[in-house]
Amino acid sequence: MKRATPQIRDVAAAAGVSHQTVSRVLNNSPRVRPDTRQLVLDAMERLQYRPNRAARALGLGRANGVTVVTANTTLYGYAGVLRGVEEAGRLLGLTVGVRVVESEAADHVRHAVEYVTDPSCGSVIVVAFDPAGSGVLRAMPDGVPMVAATEAGGLPGVDRRMIFLDERQAAADATRHLLDLGHRTVHHVAIPSELRDSARQRGWREALELSGAVVPDVVPAGWDLASAHRAGQRLAADRTVTAILCGNDDTALAVRRALHEAGRDVPGDVSIVGFDDVPGAAYWTPALTTVRMDFAGLGRACVAALADDTEPLRLDPPRLVVRESTAAPHGV
Numbered sequence: 031m032k033r034a035t036p037q038i039r040d041v042a043a044a045a046g047v048s049h050q051t052v053s054r055v056l057n058n059s060p061r062v063r064p065d066t067r068q069l070v071l072d073a074m075e076r077l078q079y080r081p082n083r084a085a086r087a088l089g090l091g092r093a094n095g096v097t098v099v100t101a102n103t104t105l106y107g108y109a110g111v112l113r114g115v116e117e118a119g120r121l122l123g124l125t126v127g128v129r130v131v132e133s134e135a136a137d138h139v140r141h142a143v144e145y146v147t148d149p150s151c152g153s154v155i156v157v158a159f160d161p162a163g164s165g166v167l168r169a170m171p172d173g174v175p176m177v178a179a180t181e182a183g184g185l186p187g188v189d190r191r192m193i194f195l196d197e198r199q200a201a202a203d204a205t206r207h208l209l210d211l212g213h214r215t216v217h218h219v220a221i222p223s224e225l226r227d228s229a230r231q232r233g234w235r236e237a238l239e240l241s242g243a244v245v246p247d248v249v250p251a252g253w254d255l256a257s258a259h260r261a262g263q264r265l266a267a268d269r270t271v272t273a274i275l276c277g278n279d280d281t282a283l284a285v286r287r288a289l290h291e292a293g294r295d296v297p298g299d300v301s302i303v304g305f306d307d308v309p310g311a312a313y314w315t316p317a318l319t320t321v322r323m324d325f326a327g328l329g330r331a332c333v334a335a336l337a338d339d340t341e342p343l344r345l346d347p348p349r350l351v352v353r354e355s356t357a358a359p360h361g362v
Contacts (some may be wrong), residue, residue: 036077038148045073050147054173095125095152096336099142101162103128105253106279106308107325111157111179114329122337127151134161143169153177153336155329158185158192164224177335179328182229193331193345197305200321200348201233204275204303206241207319207350212358213273213301215243219251219261219285221277230305234275251277255284262288265300272300272359279304279311279320286314286355297357307351316354323348 042049047066054062055070062070073079098115102108112128119126129151131142143166146154154176158167164185167178177191178184184192208216218234227235231248238245249265251258258276262285265271276282282304286296294300296316304311304320311318324346331345 036079038079038150040077041070041073041079044077045069050144050171054171094123095127095150096155096333097127097129097146097151097153098155098157099129099131099146099163099166100157101131101133101160102253103130106306107159107323108157110323110325111329111332114326114331115155115333116329117326118330118333122333124333125152131162131166134165136165138162139165139169142166143171147171147174155179155332155336158224160222161224175336177332179332181223181225183225185224191335193328193335195323195325195328195345195348196229197321197323197348198229198233198236200323200350201230201275201305202237203233203350204305204319204321205234205237207352208273208275208301208303208356209237209241209243211273211301211356214359215246216273216275217246217249217265217271218275219249219258219265219277219281221281222250222252230277251281251284253280255280258284259288261285263292265289266292266294273303273356274300275303275305277305279306279308279318281305282318282320282355283314297355299360301356301359303350303356311351312353314355319353319356320351321348322346322351 038052039049042052052070055067096119098112100108116126129142129145132138154174156163156167156178158164158178158180167185167188170176177193180192180194182194182197184194205216220231235245249261251261258281265274266289274285276285282302286302289296289300296302304318307320307322311320327345
């Protein structure tokens with residue numbers, strides 16, 4: 031019977047260490063003590079363990095594969111990043127894998143980190159748009175080539191390479207657009223954020239403060255349409271609300287529905303601005319004014335960063351796309 035080829039976990043068991051420690055030895059990480067390193071090397075020799083091509087490449091900082099860690103594969107922003115990673119990886123001849131982290135629970139984060147620290151996973155891209163992804167980013171050990179796609183500004187206290195789009199400026203532009211139309215203030219239905227004050231919220235608030243407008247309370251919503259619909263019902267019941275900036279286009283869709291149910295016309299009674307510019311936004315009735323986000327470009331930029339491109343990949347900056355869902359309020 032043919033003897034099974036030893037794997038990294040076999041080496042870890044023989045050396046009495048974690049497989050993450052074996053990974054650090056393969057990556058020449060300075061975080062491994064010399065005596066521990068020797069234990070691992072001795073175990074490799076006894077088992078006649080030979081790192082596969084992916085592991086050898088990873089040890090040189092040039093993985094022939096990349097694994098994306100994400101909490102979601104269907105929401106537009108996440109899917110756009112995945113699409114960009116796949117496109118760039120295909121051009122470079124990289125194998126692209128996906129590891130879903132189920133939630134921010136400690137066990138789920140730990141399992142995701144353990145999975146991607148195996149050298150066979152290659153380099154790692156963490157989509158840290160939410161607490162689950164941010165938890166993985168914070169827990170990633172040194173020695174694993176990785177980059178993260180994050181909210182604007184990156185994750186405070188994390189010393190890793192992070193790439194992001196300038197959502198703050200885009201949210202400020204969208205808010206100013208509504209104020210310039212004559213709206214006295216702009217309400218904000220916010221999507222979840224790892225940060226206490228997300229970039230989209232900061233841009234919205236700064237634009238209001240600079241104009242001297244009243245800053246309403248943020249109306250929170252989840253990633254699901256039902257919670258966004260409830261937020262829309264709350265705003266629809268307030269007849270002083272004439273302009274709403276939504277955290278993303280899915281939120282805008284649900285808020286639009288709540289306004290319709292309350293007999294409030296868009297944009298006649300209330301103007302709405304979304305965020306992301308999903309493919310269907312231009313075909314809504316009315317067509318949605320929204321902020322276009324280059325999520326695919328963000329994914330391509332993450333791959334380029336892992337490939338150590340000397341010339342940073344240019345990202346298309348977020349920009350406001352004005353359509354039919356915004357107009358001057360009555361009497362202006």
